Amino acid sequence: MAYTYEYPHPAVTADICIFSIREGRLHVLLIERLADPFQGSWAIPGGFIKMDEDIVVGAARELEEETGVAGVPLEQLGAYGMPGRDPRERVITVAFVALVPSDQMVLTAATDASDARWFDMDELPVLAFDHDVILADARAKLADKVTNRVTETAKSAFQFLPKKFTLAQAQAVFETLRGEELDKRNFRKWIAANWDLVDLKEKTSGGRHRPAALYSVDFV
Amino acid sequence: MAYTYEYPHPAVTADICIFSIREGRLHVLLIERLADPFQGSWAIPGGFIKMDEDIVVGAARELEEETGVAGVPLEQLGAYGMPGRDPRERVITVAFVALVPSDQMVLTAATDASDARWFDMDELPVLAFDHDVILADARAKLADKVTNRVTETAKSAFQFLPKKFTLAQAQAVFETLRGEELDKRNFRKWIAANWDLVDLKEKTSGGRHRPAALYSVDFV
DNA sequence: TCAAAAGTGTTCGTTATACACCCATGT
DNA sequence: ACATGGGTGTATAACGAACACTTTTGA
Numbered sequence: 286m287a288y289t290y291e292y293p294h295p296a297v298t299a300d301i302c303i304f305s306i307r308e309g310r311l312h313v314l315l316i317e318r319l320a321d322p323f324q325g326s327w328a329i330p331g332g333f334i335k336m337d338e339d340i341v342v343g344a345a346r347e348l349e350e351e352t353g354v355a356g357v358p359l360e361q362l363g364a365y366g367m368p369g370r371d372p373r374e375r376v377i378t379v380a381f382v383a384l385v386p387s388d389q390m391v392l393t394a395a396t397d398a399s400d401a402r403w404f405d406m407d408e409l410p411v412l413a414f415d416h417d418v419i420l421a422d423a424r425a426k427l428a429d430k431v432t433n434r435v436t437e438t439a440k441s442a443f444q445f446l447p448k449k450f451t452l453a454q455a456q457a458v459f460e461t462l463r464g465e466e467l468d469k470r471n472f473r474k475w476i477a478a479n480w481d482l483v484d485l486k487e488k489t490s491g492g493r494h495r496p497a498a499l500y501s502v503d504f505v
Numbered sequence: 506m507a508y509t510y511e512y513p514h515p516a517v518t519a520d521i522c523i524f525s526i527r528e529g530r531l532h533v534l535l536i537e538r539l540a541d542p543f544q545g546s547w548a549i550p551g552g553f554i555k556m557d558e559d560i561v562v563g564a565a566r567e568l569e570e571e572t573g574v575a576g577v578p579l580e581q582l583g584a585y586g587m588p589g590r591d592p593r594e595r596v597i598t599v600a601f602v603a604l605v606p607s608d609q610m611v612l613t614a615a616t617d618a619s620d621a622r623w624f625d626m627d628e629l630p631v632l633a634f635d636h637d638v639i640l641a642d643a644r645a646k647l648a649d650k651v652t653n654r655v656t657e658t659a660k661s662a663f664q665f666l667p668k669k670f671t672l673a674q675a676q677a678v679f680e681t682l683r684g685e686e687l688d689k690r691n692f693r694k695w696i697a698a699n700w701d702l703v704d705l706k707e708k709t710s711g712g713r714h715r716p717a718a719l720y721s722v723d724f725v
Numbered sequence: 726t727c728a729a730a731a732g733t734g735t736t737c738g739t740t741a742t743a744c745a746c747c748c749a750t751g752t
Numbered sequence: 753a754c755a756t757g758g759g760t761g762t763a764t765a766a767c768g769a770a771c772a773c774t775t776t777t778g779a
Contacts, residue, residue, distance in 0.1 A: 287510065288510050288511075288512065288513045288514065289507045289509045289510075290507065290508050290509075290510075290516075291506075291507060291508070291512070292508065292553065293508045293517075293556045293594065294510070294515065294516055294517070295514065295517050295554065295556065296510075296513035296514055297514070297515050297517060297586075300750085306769090331535050334511065334515065334586070334597070334753065335590050336513045336588070336593075336595045338588065339586060339588060340584060340586040341598065343731095347626065361584065362582050363581055363583060364583070364584040365601045366517075366554070366559060366560040366599070367559050368556070368558065368559060373555075375556045376596075377554070377564065377599075378516050379584040379586070379597075399615045406677070408740080412681075421575050422566060434762085451731085452731085452732090453513065453670065453730075453731075458686065462558050468769075468770075468771080469731090469732085469733095470732090470733070470734075471754095471768075471769070471773085473732085473733085480765095492729095492730080492777080492778080493570075493729075493777080493778055493779075494711060494728080494729045494730045494731075494776080494777055494779095495726090495730055495731050495732085495775070495776040495777045495778090496731080496776080496777070497730080497731055497732090498728095498731085500730090547771075588769095671758085672758085672759090673757075683732085688742075688743075688744085689758090689759085690743095690744085690759090690760070690761075691741075691742065691743085693759085693760085694761095695740095695741090698740095711749080712756095713750080713751055713752080713755095713756070713757085714749075714750055714751065714755080714756045714757045714758075715748070715749040715750045715751090715756080715757060715758050715759085716750070716758080717757080717758055717759085718747075718758085718759085721767085
């Protein structure tokens with residue numbers, strides 16, 4: 286079946302930058318391209334928007350189809366549409382950003398059998414299209430979101446922590462997300478002031494050193 | 506001539522929210538729609554992206570074609586693509602924001618003879634499509650940009666001032682753009698700290714009251 | 726007793742906000 | 753003289769950044 290228009294139309298895709306922390310390092314979820322163009326390269330998951338779905342809905346659908354990741358809130362980053370960014374036809378993409386806990390994620394083999402894998406942000410492969418540019422913008426937005434205020438995105442940072450966590454564990458998570466080291470005392474002041482920490486009056490045990498106090502978070 | 510695709514493609518447009526200050530009040534540039542849908546309604550200027558131009562270039566072209574406004578830096582706001590937002594076909598639009606001095610602008614009759622007019626932001630007509638939503642987002646972004654730091658957008662605020670201006674005139678401009686009243690002393694501290702003001706050692710004359718000192722700005 | 730991680734306060738600079746009175750000029 | 757807009761300073765609160773030593777435990 287063919288679709289005909291009086292004027293040329295670009296294709297519109299959504300690309301979703303899914304970040305996670307794995308073994309203490311920031312990772313991003315990429316898929317391997319099995320078909321041309323960029324066959325064999327890695328790319329941000331994404332795909333074509335359907336005619337009857339909102340952009341963000343299409344983004345969520347493509348994400349789930351290609352990686353199995355579902356149910357995460359997506360934040361729009363912006364539209365990217367340089368002519369020539371896709372060699373096949375004019376493609377305009379709307380990019381999204383999200384943060385998920387990768388451990389509980391089961392990466393399903395994508396429907397079109399391409400591979401989905403987590404990559405350390407410091408060991409990225411060559412990316413298809415202009416995905417290097419998009420990913421750099423997304424990285425900046427992620428750090429920005431988590432840095433200051435108490436947003437939905439920032440809440441998801443706690444998904445990388447067990448229900449009972451130490452402040453050192455929390456600090457490591459935020460350092461990874463922000464991409465910089467933080468001062469221990471300042472971080473503790475910040476987390477106490479901005480989040481509803483519950484002192485569980487318990488201590489870690491079995492560690493080699495001084496036990497640490499355990500906390501949990503109540504979201505308002 | 507017809508364009509045929511294997512899969513359906515949305516149309517992609519750019520819509521540009523052009524703000525200005527006229528007689529001390531924030532205005533936005535709208536065009537009257539002469540054709541259906543929304544024939545007779547007012548709308549944010551914009552139009553279809555060509556296949557060989559970047560989105561922002563297409564936005565600038567459409568803006569000039571429809572309103573005569575050219576040479577202004579456009580900042581991307583985001584993509585809007587709810588199904589049904591255009592009753593004809595699926596249309597995804599990328600919205601932009603800019604701030605221009607309207608006095609030097611000559612509003613050319615648009616190429617398709619539709620009318621272009623400035624509207625007071627407090628006296629908006631009913632808008633076509635979802636342009637009310639886009640315009641509200643754009644208004645918030647404008648205030649945000651001008652509020653804090655010294656950005657390109659903030660620089661354009663000085664276009665609403667003569668080369669030699671008084672601090673009261675400057676305050677009025679920033680109050681309009683930010684949508685709130687400012688404290689005189691605090692504003693003077695802020696502008697002195699954030700901009701390179703040159704005291705011209707001149708005073709206004711001909712006013713009915715005390716003459717005011719005149720300044721100019723050097724951009725760094 | 727030592728190594729390693731936990732824990733803890735203060736200072737300073739910047740920024741935003743609130744607030745009230747005198748000054749210079751034209752009429 | 754008075755009406756009108758021009759012009760000025762201080763105090764407080766919130767925030768971010770810098771910075772070093774003591775405590776507790778297991779080995």
